[in-house]
Amino acid sequence: MRLLQFLTQRLLISAVTLIGVSLLIFVAMRLMPGGFEDIILGPFASDAARAATRARYGLDQPVLVQYGLWLKAALGGDLGSSMISQLPVADEILRRAPATIQLAVMALLIAIIVGVPLGVVSAVGRKGNPLVPLARGVGVFGLGVPDFVLGAILVYLFSRFQLGLNVGGFVPLAADWQANLRVMTLPAITLGAFGAAQLQRVTDVSAREVMTQPHILAAIARGDAPGTIIVRHVLRNASIPVLTAASTFFGYLLGGTIVVEQLFSVPGIGQYVITALTNRDYAVVQAGVLVGASFFLAISMIADIAYAVLDPRVGDPS
Amino acid sequence: MMARMLQLDRRILIGGIILVVLVALSLLTPILPLGDPAKVAAGPRLSPPSWLFPFGTDQLGRSNLPRVLQAIQSTCILSALAIALTMVVATPLALFAAYRGGLIDQGVMRIADVLFALPPMLMAVLVAAIVGPGWLASVAAIVMISLPLFLRIVRSAALSVARRDFVTVARLSGASPLRVVFVHLLGNIIGPLTVQFAYALSVGMLIESTLSFLGMGMQPPAASLGSLLFTGTPFIAIAPWLVLLPGLVLTLIVIAINLLSDGLRHAIDPIEQQGIA
Numbered sequence: 001m002r003l004l005q006f007l008t009q010r011l012l013i014s015a016v017t018l019i020g021v022s023l024l025i026f027v028a029m030r031l032m033p034g035g036f037e038d039i040i041l042g043p044f045a046s047d048a049a050r051a052a053t054r055a056r057y058g059l060d061q062p063v064l065v066q067y068g069l070w071l072k073a074a075l076g077g078d079l080g081s082s083m084i085s086q087l088p089v090a091d092e093i094l095r096r097a098p099a100t101i102q103l104a105v106m107a108l109l110i111a112i113i114v115g116v117p118l119g120v121v122s123a124v125g126r127k128g129n130p131l132v133p134l135a136r137g138v139g140v141f142g143l144g145v146p147d148f149v150l151g152a153i154l155v156y157l158f159s160r161f162q163l164g165l166n167v168g169g170f171v172p173l174a175a176d177w178q179a180n181l182r183v184m185t186l187p188a189i190t191l192g193a194f195g196a197a198q199l200q201r202v203t204d205v206s207a208r209e210v211m212t213q214p215h216i217l218a219a220i221a222r223g224d225a226p227g228t229i230i231v232r233h234v235l236r237n238a239s240i241p242v243l244t245a246a247s248t249f250f251g252y253l254l255g256g257t258i259v260v261e262q263l264f265s266v267p268g269i270g271q272y273v274i275t276a277l278t279n280r281d282y283a284v285v286q287a288g289v290l291v292g293a294s295f296f297l298a299i300s301m302i303a304d305i306a307y308a309v310l311d312p313r314v315g316d317p318s
Numbered sequence: 319m320m321a322r323m324l325q326l327d328r329r330i331l332i333g334g335i336i337l338v339v340l341v342a343l344s345l346l347t348p349i350l351p352l353g354d355p356a357k358v359a360a361g362p363r364l365s366p367p368s369w370l371f372p373f374g375t376d377q378l379g380r381s382n383l384p385r386v387l388q389a390i391q392s393t394c395i396l397s398a399l400a401i402a403l404t405m406v407v408a409t410p411l412a413l414f415a416a417y418r419g420g421l422i423d424q425g426v427m428r429i430a431d432v433l434f435a436l437p438p439m440l441m442a443v444l445v446a447a448i449v450g451p452g453w454l455a456s457v458a459a460i461v462m463i464s465l466p467l468f469l470r471i472v473r474s475a476a477l478s479v480a481r482r483d484f485v486t487v488a489r490l491s492g493a494s495p496l497r498v499v500f501v502h503l504l505g506n507i508i509g510p511l512t513v514q515f516a517y518a519l520s521v522g523m524l525i526e527s528t529l530s531f532l533g534m535g536m537q538p539p540a541a542s543l544g545s546l547l548f549t550g551t552p553f554i555a556i557a558p559w560l561v562l563l564p565g566l567v568l569t570l571i572v573i574a575i576n577l578l579s580d581g582l583r584h585a586i587d588p589i590e591q592q593g594i595a
Contacts, residue, residue, distance in 0.1 A: 013431065020432035031448050144573030146524050148531045149565035152547065156558045255437025259528055273440060277447055285444075293435040 003308050010304060014297040021293045022074070022286065026067045029282050035059065036083055036280040057083055059282075070286065079290075080283035082276070089287040093269060097291075100261070100268035102173055102180075104253035106188035111195025111249060114138075116242065118196070119203020120230060123211065135200060142197025151190040151263040158186060168265040187264040191257055195249040202245040206238035213237075240307055247306075251299035255292035329584070333577030340571060344390035355384035356539065364557040374559040376550070385541060386564050390571065392542040396453055397522030400460035401515060407461070408468035409511070413499045415469075416476035426469060434466040442525055446534040456526040456535045456542075463525055464518050471514050475507040509586040516579030520572045527568055543568040 037045070037053040054060045058069065073080060079089045118135040125132035159167045165186050171179040210216065211234060219229045258270040273288035343350070353360055353371075358378045360371075367374045373382035415426040433441075442459035449455040479485065480503060488502050527544030529535035536542040538549070543564050550560030 013428075016428060017431045017435050020428065021435055024432060024436075025444070028444055028448060033448075033450065140573055140576065141569075143576055144520075145569045146527055146531075146565075146572065148528060148544075148547065149569055152551065152554065152561045152565060156554050156561065160555065160558075252437065255440065258439045258443065259532065262532070270437075270440070274443060277443060289436065289440060289444075292437045292440060296435050296437070 006308075007301070007305070010301055014301060017297060018290065018293060019071075022071070022290055023067060025286055025289045026070065027063060029280075029285060030063050032280065034280065036282060039280045040084070074290075079287040082281055082284050084276075084279055084281050084284075089283050092272065092284070093287060093291055096267055096269050096272050098173065099170065099266050100254065100257070100270065102184060103187055103191065103257065103261070103266060103268060104250060106184060107191035107195060107253055108246065108250045110188055110192030111199050112246060114192070115196035115199025116203050116235075118200040119242075120207060120235070122200065122204045123207035124226075124230060124234070135204075139197045139200040139204070142193045143201070145193065147190055147194060147257075148259045148263060150193055151187070151260055154186050154190060155263060170265060170267055183264075184266070187257075187260045187266055190260050190264075191253060195246070195253075198245050198249060199242060202241050203238065206241040207234050210234050210237045236310075239310055243303055243306055243310070247299050247303035251296035254295035254299065329577045329581035333574040333579075333581065336570060336574035337578065340390055340567070340574070341394060344387045344394075347384050347387045350384075352384045352387070353381040355380065355388050357381070364553060364560075366557070367559055367563075373563045374557065376560055377553060377557075382560065382563065386543070386546060386567055389541045389543045389546050389564065390567065392453070392536060392540060393523055393526055393544070393568070393571070396456050396526050396536075396542065397460060397519055400457040400526075401464060401518045401522045403457070404461045404464045404468050404518070405511070405515060408465055409472055409504070410499075412469045412472035413476050413503050416473045416480055417495065417499050417503060423473075427473070430466040430469040433462065434470075438463045438525070439528060442529050443532065443534065446529055451534045451537055453536055453540070456529050459529055460522040460525045464521060467518065467521075468514065471510065472507065475510045476503045479503050479506045513579055513583045513586055516575060516582055520575040520579070523568070523572055523575070543571075 035054070036057065036059065037050045041049055041053060051060070058066060061069075070080065077090075079093075081088050082092060085092070118138055121129075121131050122135040122139070125135070155167050157163065158165050164182070166182045167186060168183070170183055173180045173184075216229065216233055219233050224233075255270075257268070258274050260266070261268045261271040262274070269288055269291065273285055273292075276284035276288065347355065358380055360381045361375045361379050363375060363377055363379045365371060365375045365379075371381045371383065373386055376382055376385070411426050415423040441462055445459040445462050446455035449458050485498060485502050488498050493502070526535055526542060527547070530542045530544030531548045533545075533548050536545040538545070541549075546564040547561050547568075550557070550564070554561050
């Protein structure tokens, strides 16, 4: 019952946040110099033509009225149409979502598969074990290297030498999964490196904290195998901060990863929204940002539910 | 205990040395015998690193080493300026939110939620589109992205102080709200605030360089590390040093700041609280 109350509250806050996000973007788009009519009509159009274009897209009305109309349609599931292509925005986003979601999932997997074991190594590794400085080093480097620098290095290496993976030339997963993976692996590594470094650190810190607790000492005294202690006692109890970091990272990736999508020509949501921003295609930016923020909020809510499963004390006010 | 002190010293030491050396080199570029960063055709175009041009030359034949060194300055200054600005705006807001609670608190935190839910680079690009390309775009973008981080950290640090007895005593003995907030609350969260400042500095640099890499930050002839990568990328196949070297310098600076902030965090709070990121 507590959990239900907790979730209802979270849902309400998320809804308020989304309304805030949409209002902020709406106002911000109208603050940008150069309106939609300047983009499609060019600099030499007559004032009458400009006014006509503005009226046609409802841009001549007060911002709050425009927002009200947009909100009403959005609540009914209609995100509007791209002002450039005239295609419904929702369809266009759905068409690009698979690439972004695939990239996010791959990067998350890389981050978990690399980051968590490295974190365990640096937390439980003995002094003098060469893996410990290696694990720490990966953490320090991964947090420090900007994605576009790592991406540029990979682009250079893999386009200069034949190393088996491709740069650019996106193929949908459904069309040819092998060709798809050859294209998507490099951007996924580029994004995953930061996540791996983050998870390494969080796992390290969190596992260290757990290991100071009496029940670990008890398990050691009982003579449990080190592997069992690490997996069953340390990792399980250290999992909440790790889960928080992983879910924040995942939510951030789903919001659209502009630079990496651009660098590796992945036709995802991030690239779509950036192009729309340059074109002042208000409806697309509006919807794209809203979808990104919804993903982010949804992921953090799912993480909250997972906490409650992992740790029954969550949601309990005491 | 001793081992812990040594470890802390090592991180602060290494990070500090890297940072001081790079910033000093950057500031001293005009008087060091490295050549003029702005001189076109100082050498052949796109020539690889050599004794004469240790970082190679760019597409206009400019020596790249002094250019990279000079770019360090703008990257550091812009980030520091923006983070300082964020701190000045966020700290009083968050302190009053923590102290007063109620509607003010709700309002401030919901604003932080909204800013936090926006995908960060998307927000940066949006801000840059409103402000127009240039250094101001970078500063504004860093402020908007780091604002929610500061609001949350300062508020939660202040909340834990606000419940302590000496704050109640101060209030009961007639201290004005301003005095309680700025003397007692602020005075007791300086530690976490410093750590957060150091950490946010590296976030700021990443935002600045990413925006410049997208061509929306620093505009030529001014250059930051990100804009050097932006102008170098078209030549990556024939002149990879134009991209890789400034990229590595940028990575080195961010790592140095991260080490520094880790060391500081450890020194202030040995239990090692994880900052939100």
